[in-house]
Structures are given as structure tokens and as C-alpha cells.
Amino acid sequence: MAEFERIARYLQPLAGEGAMELRDDAARAYGRVLTKDVLVEGTHFLPGDPIDLLARKALRVNASDLIAKGAEPEAYMLGLVWPEARGEAEFASFCDGLRVEQELTGLELLGGDTTRGPCLMISVTMFGVRTGPEILRSGGEVGDMLMVTGTIGDGLLALEAAKEGQADAAAAYYLPPVPYGAEFAVSAHANAALDVSDGLIADTRHLAEESKIGIRLFAGRIPLSAAGKKAASEGRLPDLLTGGDDYQSLMLCRVEEKISDDRFTVIGEAMDGLPPGHVEVLMPDGELWVPEKGGWDHFTS
Amino acid sequence: MAEFERIARYLQPLAGEGAMELRDDAARAYGRVLTKDVLVEGTHFLPGDPIDLLARKALRVNASDLIAKGAEPEAYMLGLVWPEARGEAEFASFCDGLRVEQELTGLELLGGDTTRGPCLMISVTMFGVRTGPEILRSGGEVGDMLMVTGTIGDGLLALEAAKEGQADAAAAYYLPPVPYGAEFAVSAHANAALDVSDGLIADTRHLAEESKIGIRLFAGRIPLSAAGKKAASEGRLPDLLTGGDDYQSLMLCRVEEKISDDRFTVIGEAMDGLPPGHVEVLMPDGELWVPEKGGWDHFTS
Numbered sequence: 001m002a003e004f005e006r007i008a009r010y011l012q013p014l015a016g017e018g019a020m021e022l023r024d025d026a027a028r029a030y031g032r033v034l035t036k037d038v039l040v041e042g043t044h045f046l047p048g049d050p051i052d053l054l055a056r057k058a059l060r061v062n063a064s065d066l067i068a069k070g071a072e073p074e075a076y077m078l079g080l081v082w083p084e085a086r087g088e089a090e091f092a093s094f095c096d097g098l099r100v101e102q103e104l105t106g107l108e109l110l111g112g113d114t115t116r117g118p119c120l121m122i123s124v125t126m127f128g129v130r131t132g133p134e135i136l137r138s139g140g141e142v143g144d145m146l147m148v149t150g151t152i153g154d155g156l157l158a159l160e161a162a163k164e165g166q167a168d169a170a171a172a173y174y175l176p177p178v179p180y181g182a183e184f185a186v187s188a189h190a191n192a193a194l195d196v197s198d199g200l201i202a203d204t205r206h207l208a209e210e211s212k213i214g215i216r217l218f219a220g221r222i223p224l225s226a227a228g229k230k231a232a233s234e235g236r237l238p239d240l241l242t243g244g245d246d247y248q249s250l251m252l253c254r255v256e257e258k259i260s261d262d263r264f265t266v267i268g269e270a271m272d273g274l275p276p277g278h279v280e281v282l283m284p285d286g287e288l289w290v291p292e293k294g295g296w297d298h299f300t301s
Numbered sequence: 302m303a304e305f306e307r308i309a310r311y312l313q314p315l316a317g318e319g320a321m322e323l324r325d326d327a328a329r330a331y332g333r334v335l336t337k338d339v340l341v342e343g344t345h346f347l348p349g350d351p352i353d354l355l356a357r358k359a360l361r362v363n364a365s366d367l368i369a370k371g372a373e374p375e376a377y378m379l380g381l382v383w384p385e386a387r388g389e390a391e392f393a394s395f396c397d398g399l400r401v402e403q404e405l406t407g408l409e410l411l412g413g414d415t416t417r418g419p420c421l422m423i424s425v426t427m428f429g430v431r432t433g434p435e436i437l438r439s440g441g442e443v444g445d446m447l448m449v450t451g452t453i454g455d456g457l458l459a460l461e462a463a464k465e466g467q468a469d470a471a472a473a474y475y476l477p478p479v480p481y482g483a484e485f486a487v488s489a490h491a492n493a494a495l496d497v498s499d500g501l502i503a504d505t506r507h508l509a510e511e512s513k514i515g516i517r518l519f520a521g522r523i524p525l526s527a528a529g530k531k532a533a534s535e536g537r538l539p540d541l542l543t544g545g546d547d548y549q550s551l552m553l554c555r556v557e558e559k560i561s562d563d564r565f566t567v568i569g570e571a572m573d574g575l576p577p578g579h580v581e582v583l584m585p586d587g588e589l590w591v592p593e594k595g596g597w598d599h600f601t602s
Contacts, residue, residue, distance in 0.1 A: 006415070010395075011396060011415075014400055015409070016411055017409070018376070018409075018412075026412065030331035030332060031331060032331055035412070036414045037380075038416055038424060040422075043416060043417050044416070077426050079424040079426075081344075091311060099314070099315055109316050109320060110316075110319050110320050111327065113337045115345070118420055119418070119419055119420075121339075121341075121418065121424075123380040127331070
């Protein structure tokens with residue numbers, strides 16, 4: 001059973017008012033937007049990843065959720081399972097990574113728990129201040145344009161580089177380029193939004209399903225880095241669009257909106273006549289690709 | 302380096318305003334009291350522990366922190382690392398445990414994250430509503446009496462029973478008898494308070510250190526269960542007073558206070574003439590025992 005189904009069947013009945021039925025990426029309570037992402041050694045990162053960057057990454061993957069909901073990251077609680085084999089120098093380096101990210105963002109540590117365990121696990125609960133109206137996955141409308149910050153596919157390419165020991169090319173894996181500050185444009189313009197963490201196709205589908213619209217992506221318009229362009233030229237464009245962990249903000253907004261944040265690129269459209277939840281990709285060669293359902297799912301075996 | 306020193310050196314400099322310098326058991330933010338406790342398989346519980354009770358225990362150890370701060374548990378975020386070997390039936394049972402505890406307490410699930418990992422880890426961030434003034438570890442004064450809910454030492458005895466496979470005697474280990482509702486008495490009367498999770502002696506010392514007073518415990522007045530009395534008669538009273546995981550509320554309050562919650566027993570006094578941070582125990586035989594510093598510390602190897 002996939003993560004989504006498990007959550008729907010067993011956890012949704014337990015959800016309170018601010019939980020948005022666990023159908024959104026963040027909760028709303030106490031005048032704040034709340035999110036929680038857990039990073040586990042071996043599942044989300046490699047044992048040898050630089051520990052200071054890992055601390056920063058743990059904050060970034062949470063901040064990414066808030067930004068895409070139009071909320072400015074403000075404070076966090078930290079649950080840290082720290083294996084005995086990682087000594088004090090590593091602990092100091094980890095905390096220094098937190099410090100650097102805090103200074104970059106204004107984030108503050110509110111409290112938490114540190115304990116022993118068999119592997120490193122970083123559990124962050126993060127609070128953000130909404131900079132505008134409520135933004136959900138639902139709310140997108142036929143005719144909306146789909147926009148995304150940054151470049152797509154670098155999360156995947158950087159992970160591959162990290163596995164091959166190519167540190168330079170792995171930069172976006174060690175420290176995802178989360179679009180800090182994009183929350184203001186999301187608040188000002190989005191009908192619906194979320195961050196790209198399951199892969200562009202899968203996350204576009206989340207918007208399509210929850211907004212009950214169909215979306216066409218224009219592959220030729222999807223921003224790619226130099227590494228991404230090279231991979232695309234080698235036939236790997238589908239990999240880039242389905243790989244996860246880009247941590248960019250993806251939003252649907254009305255076509256007449258003028259977006260002042262130039263990190264956003266129009267990459268698709270909620271087209272009339274497409275069934276709800278449908279996602280298709282107009283490929284650069286003019287072919288229409290209808291990807292199968294899927295994406296990153298930690299619960300599918 | 303002990304957990305306390307690591308937190309003081311590396312994490313305290315990162316703490317924001319609501320973090321109480323990480324010297325208290327809970328943070329204060331958004332008009333709420335916030336706490337975070339992580340339970341890890343092999344560190345805090347045994348792999349074969351009943352999964353529904355484990356879910357309830359994860360909520361209880363967090364609720365315990367809030368209650369001892371005079372706050373009513375209200376809602377929580379759940380970070381769950383779920384190993385593949387535990388199947389859907391176990392997941393359903395886990396969620397049913399959450400449901401039972403929610404129904405008992407009015408707690409609501411706000412959101413969270415579920416993911417794969419090598420062992421079960423349950424990371425809860427819990428929010429409580431203060432029922433009175435701010436309660437810290439500091440604030441105790443010379444002359445205050447020390448009071449505790451429930452019985453002491455059953456956490457230890459129940460853990461030993463669990464390890465020996467004696468399910469009945471292990472009840473307080475599987476499901477700690479957290480004093481739900483005691484937050485009102487804490488709010489009404491406490492100068493300082495915390496929950497007993499490191500052991501009675503260690504937690505009394507936390508109060509003594511942060512309140513800069515010395516405390517004498519009267520061992521003969523410390524409430525013990527039938528199992529506790531038996532263990533004490535066999536010379537294990539020091540074990541009971543230093544074992545952790547009782548999850549009772551421990552508070553200092555003025556001697557003239559009349560406590561309406563009859564779960565509280567007077568067990569000690571902040572005596573004049575004792576040095577700050579000092580803890581001593583008047584044993585039933587009239588001897589004065591001055592325990593060495595220590596207690597449960599997940600970071601001491």
C-alpha cells in the first residue's frame with residue numbers, strides 16, 4: 001500500500017481542523033503554517049554526506065514546503081537521533097550548519113530533543129508566517145498557467161553525482177537551492193501551489209488532482225541547468241521530470257498575472273477539455289507524452 | 302560529553318526567544334507550550350513492544366512534559382520512520398493506538414511525515430494550552446514543599462518486567478500512567494515544576510539547580526506501588542528513586558498551598574541552609590543519603 005493510501009485510510013480520520021485533512025503539504029494552526037519533514041540516513045541521505053550541509057538541508061526541505069505555501073520560514077523544533085559513532089566534532093559541525101542556515105534566513109531554534117539511535121535521523125517541525133492568503137494544492141482553475149522557480153532535474157542529477165563521488169556536480173543534492181523569498185510571489189499570485197519534492201510530474205499531478213483540472217506541461221519551456229540540458233540531449237528528459245528533490249516552488253496562477261519574481265518560469269497550462277487529475281507533456285519533438293502515475297513514494301515497496 | 306553539555310555548548314547559541322535558552326522542558330511560542338520527544342526502537346522501547354501501546358506512549362511522554370508545565374495537551378505533529386518489515390496490520394494498530402489516546406485526551410493530529418528507515422522512530426511535536434501562569438524549572442524558593450503525582454519507581458520496575466517477559470508487571474512501561482488533568486493543580490500552585498523522566502533524584506536536582514536552592518527528599522513519604530514497596534523492602538529504594546520514565550509531575554510550591562488534586566503527595570522540602578543544586582534524601586532508617594550526580598542521559602557513553 002502506497003504512502004498516500006495509508007495516510008488516507010489510517011491517519012486522516014485522526015486529523016484535526018488545522019490538518020487540512022492531511023491533503024496539503026502543511027498544517028495551519030496558531031496563526032502559522034506548520035510542516036514536518038524527517039530525514040533518515042540511508043533513506044534520504046548517504047552516511048558520508050557532509051554533516052554541516054545535512055543540517056542545512058534538513059532545514060531547507062522544510063522551508064521549501066512553507067515557501068510554496070506563501071509562508072516565510074520563522075522557527076523550528078529539532079528532533080535529532082544521533083548515533084554514538086558520530087562524535088563531538090561532527091555534532092559541532094552539524095550545529096554550525098544550523099547556525100549558517102539560521103543566519104541566512106532568520107530562522108530560530110525553539111527547542112527539541114536529542115537522543116541516541118542506530119542511525120542519524122533529523123526530524124524538523126517548522127513554523128512559517130503567511131505572507132498572504134491561504135494557498136492549498138486545490139484552488140487551481142482551468143486556464144491557469146503553471147509556473148516553477150529555478151531549474152528542474154538537478155535534484156536527480158546531483159544525487160547521481162553524489163553516489164559517484166563527484167562532489168562538485170552534487171552541490172544541489174547536498175544543499176538544494178531552495179527559493180527563499182519566493183513565498184511573496186506565491187502569496188501574491190498563486191491559486192494553488194506546492195514544492196517539487198516528489199518530481200515535477202508527480203507534483204503537477206497533485207495540483208491537477210486536488211484542483212480537479214488537467215494540466216499540460218510544455219517540456220521545451222521547462223528550465224534546465226547546463227547539466228540538465230546535457231542529460232536531456234542524451235534522452236533523459238523524462239528522468240529529469242520524474243526525479244524528486246528539486247525543492248522548487250510550483251504554482252498555478254491566472255494568465256494575466258505579472259510575476260515580479262523573475263525566478264518563476266511558465267512551464268504549463270491548466271487546459272480546458274482535459275480530465276481532472278490528468279497530466280500530459282508536450283515534448284520538444286512535438287509528441288504528447290502521458291506519464292504513468294508514480295513518483296517518489298517512501299512507502300511503496 | 303553529556304547531553305546537557307552538548308546542548309549548552311552547541312545548541313543554546315541557536316535558540317530563539319521562545320526556547321527558554323533550552324533550559325526548560327518546553328518552548329513557548331504562538332500562545333502555546335511546545336514540546337518534542339523522539340522515541341527510537343532499541344533506545345527507548347523494545348522491538349516487540351505492542352505497537353498500539355507504543356503509539357499511545359509516544360503521545361504520553363510528550364503530554365507528560367506539557368502537564369508538568371501547567372499546559373493542557375491539545376494537538377501534535379507526527380514524524381514516523383516506519384521500517385518495511387512492519388506491515389499494514391501493524392500500521393493500522395499503531396494508528397488505532399493514536400486514536401484511543403486522542404479520544405481519551407482530546408488531542409488532535411495536525412500533520413506530519415511518514416517515511417522508511419531501518420528501525421521504528423516516533424517523533425512527536427506536541428502543543429499545549431497553558432491553564433495558568435508560566436511554569437519553569439526555576440522559580441522554586443527556600444521553604445517550598447516538593448510534591449509529586451502518582452507513584453515513583455514503577456517506570457523502572459515495569460521496564461525490568463518487560464525485559465523478563467512479565468506482561469502484567471510491565472503495564473506502566475507499556476503505558477505510563479501520565480497524570481492527565483494535573484496541569485490545573487500545577488498551574489494553580491507550582492513555583493517550579495517538571496515531569497519525572499530522568500529519575501526522581503535527577504529531576505529534583507534539575508529543580509534545585511535551576512531554582513538555585515537545596516532540596517531534601519523524605520524517602521519514607523515517597524509514594525510507592527505494591528511492587529515498589531516490595532522492591533524497597535529488598536534494598537532497592539535507591540534504584541526506584543534514580544530510575545527514569547515515571548512520567549509523573551513534580552512541583553515545588555509554597556507550604557501553605559492547599560492542593561485540591563489528591564494525586565499529589567508531599568515528598569520533600571527546599572530547606573534553608575542547603576547549597577544551591579544540592580539534593581539529599583532522608584532515608585527511612587534515619588540516615589542522610591547524598592546521591593551522586595547522574596540519572597538517565599542518552600548522550601553519556
